[in-house]
Amino acid sequence: MSNLSYMKKLFDGVEVEWKVLCEVADIGTGRSNRQDENENGKYPFYVRSKNILKSNVFQFDEIAIVVPGEGAIGDIFHYIEGKYALHQRAYRIHVTQDELNTKFLYYLMTDSFKKYILGKSVGATSISIRKPMLEKFLIPIPPLSVQAEIVRILDAFTELTAELTAELTAELVARQQQYAYYRKQLLTFNDGEVEWKTLKEVALELGRGKSRHRPRNDPKLYGGDVPLIQTGDVRNASHVINEYTQTYSKFGLEQSKLWPKGTLCITIAANIAETTILGFDSCFPDSIIGFVADPEKTTTSYVEYLLTSFKSELQAQSTGSAQSNINLATFERLPFPFPPLAEQERIVTILDKFDTLTTSLTEGLPREIALRQQQYEYYRELLLSFPKTEVADND
DSSP states (O other), rough: OOHHHHHHHHHHTOOOOOEEEGTEEOOOOOBSSSSSTTTOEEEEEOOOOOOOEESSSSSSSEEEEEESSSTTTTTTEEEEEEEEEBBBTTTEEEEEEEESOHHHHHHHHHHHHHHHTTTTOBOSSOOBBHHHHHHOOOEOOHHHHHHEEEEHHHHHHHHHHHHHHHHHHHEEEEEHHHHHHHHHTTTHHHTTTTEEEEEEGGGEEEEOOOOOSTTTOOGGEEEEEEEEEHHHHHHHHHHHHHOOEEEEEEHHHHHHHOOOOOOOOEEBBTTOOOOEEESOOBBBOTTTEEEETTTTTTOHHHHHHHHHHHHHHHHSSSSOOOSSSSOOHHHHHEEEEEEOOHHHHHHHHHHHHHHHHHHHHEEEEEHHHHHHHHHHHHHHHHOOOOOOSSOOOOO
């Protein structure tokens, strides 16, 4: 039997009663303003965000749904069984009528509440919920047996989605650890096998990026067609960076420096020793070092893999200030292992394959999870779509 046929049979002949939420549930806020927060507390403490804090005191002991009254309204729901504390700007919904399954209501609100509440929320910059909005939320109430079956199906979907996410994440972590292990092995050499040289000794150019104009947020610097990358772009990039979101104008370029495609970028402030290779000509600020390899001595890819492997050692060189940093002199004095070019190329070939595999998994994981989430949401909507008959809209 197909899923659609099963659902048709599930709903066949089912009578659905529609009621506003206040008819079937007690709705109210908590009493705490975070004065009861204790990181070692015994009870969960629900506030105005997805974060769940701790408290040594509880205010309620029940089965309920908690909805933040401010912030990401309509996106965050907590299903609770037991004792808990509640912020004064978060709402609890405790079902009081036997005709309604609380878990069914939880899934129902997860599916349809956001659209309803966003149309009625108040505040231009910080939208919020008021109690009457919750009270007037209109809900379908099919027979309890149907509610229980819907809950069973959606619980199973939720569990399967969580298991899949955990399995795929574990697979990715295992491959990343394997990659890091073999990279370290390939870049570890015995005495006498290699020459130890500084980056300055194997570079055609080694220097900091430029951004001379102040203030740095001057609008006339930006909006042209000259690529500009920052430390965060380097941190989030893989072996080679092929995308950019920020650009310099002609004026911005004149006060900076355009580095050629193939330049190795090394962060020296905020994000220490993060690396990537430019897949396009680009400018970058003085919080990034640019390295252009001498092709008779090394390759950019080899040095990028080398610095990635030595990242923890490089980060240990940073200064202990409000914002950690290292400087160009660090790379001018620290020696690194450089085997013959042929061996460097062999190592790069192996690591390129590992990098391709890891990147594929990294990109594929979110897509796979998103597909499963879409499937889950599709069936949730099917299961929770009941025709409205002879009933008023959510006014």
